[in-house]
Amino acid sequence: MSAARPRSTRLIVALDTKDPAQAVAWREATAASAGAVKLGLEFTYAQGLDAVRDVAGTRPLFLDLKLHDIPNTVASAIGSLARLRPAMLTIHAAGGRAMIAAARRAIDESFPSGERPLLLAVTVLTSLDATALHETGVESDVADQVVRLGRLAMSAGADGLVCSSHEIRLLRDALGDDPVLVVPGIRPAGSAAGDQKRIMTPAQARDAGADWIVVGRPITRAADPAAQAAAIAAELSA
Ligand SMILES: O=C(O)c1cc(=O)[nH]c(=O)n1[C@@H]1O[C@H](COP(=O)(O)O)[C@@H](O)[C@H]1O
Numbered sequence: 192m193s194a195a196r197p198r199s200t201r202l203i204v205a206l207d208t209k210d211p212a213q214a215v216a217w218r219e220a221t222a223a224s225a226g227a228v229k230l231g232l233e234f235t236y237a238q239g240l241d242a243v244r245d246v247a248g249t250r251p252l253f254l255d256l257k258l259h260d261i262p263n264t265v266a267s268a269i270g271s272l273a274r275l276r277p278a279m280l281t282i283h284a285a286g287g288r289a290m291i292a293a294a295r296r297a298i299d300e301s302f303p304s305g306e307r308p309l310l311l312a313v314t315v316l317t318s319l320d321a322t323a324l325h326e327t328g329v330e331s332d333v334a335d336q337v338v339r340l341g342r343l344a345m346s347a348g349a350d351g352l353v354c355s356s357h358e359i360r361l362l363r364d365a366l367g368d369d370p371v372l373v374v375p376g377i378r379p380a381g382s383a384a385g386d387q388k389r390i391m392t393p394a395q396a397r398d399a400g401a402d403w404i405v406v407g408r409p410i411t412r413a414a415d416p417a418a419q420a421a422a423i424a425a426e427l428s429a
Pocket residue numbers: 205207231255257281313315316317318353354375376377385387405406407408409
């Protein structure tokens with residue numbers, strides 16, 4: 192099924208900094224290689240929503256605020272984010288069916304049709320391994336929990352899922368080609384894993400069936416971010 196899917200895997204660059212000038216510099220350095228820019232908690236809490244819009248500029252914006260609260264609060268927050276015109280936004284699937292469905296309704300009501308962002312549900316963070324997951328009280332394997340949350344999120348109205356590369360094939364087997372799969376925890380060969388636990392290279396994630404990969408520090412901490420982003424884009428299209 193998934194093997195027959197014509198697909199290209201594209202790069203999202205995570206502009207994880209508090210500094211708008213730095214974020215713009217990375218945006219420009221990666222513009223030829225990345226299909227979207229991601230701005231998340233670090234930048235947004237430091238600089239606010241207007242700065243997020245300014246830094247994204249004309250680039251497609253992945254607004255990664257990982258909303259996780261009661262349904263009414265998440266829905267209202269999405270209404271407050273509509274003016275940023277994101278292309279994608281994130282919630283935590285662990286917020287449950289009613290929260291995911293409320294996020295779906297909020298997007299449909301707050302954005303004109305044709306301008307609705309993809310609603311992406313984060314399954315199990317790529318920084319968690321089995322031990323860390325079990326410590327939270329979840330007894331399942333990481334993979335089982337990702338598939339469980341993936342099924343829940345898609346049946347409640349999400350457009351796609353954030354998962355690690357280790358779970359892509361399982362999700363495709365369980366849910367088919369419909370979910371947009373966005374995959375962080377990407378490390379080009381030789382890059383430091385840092386706090387990420389479930390990692391793969393760009394080519395491995397592409398081969399597994401990722402629609403998008405998310406890469407931050409391997410690009411932004413490289414001596415030459417433009418060259419590193421270009422190398423990753425070349426690896427994806429090789
Ligand atoms: O939602 C995300 O983007 C996300 C989910 C997840 O499970 N793991 C994860 O790393 N991310 C984000 O992806 C980016 C990865 O950054 P690097 O580890 O520096 O490549 C960060 O901005 C994270 O916030």
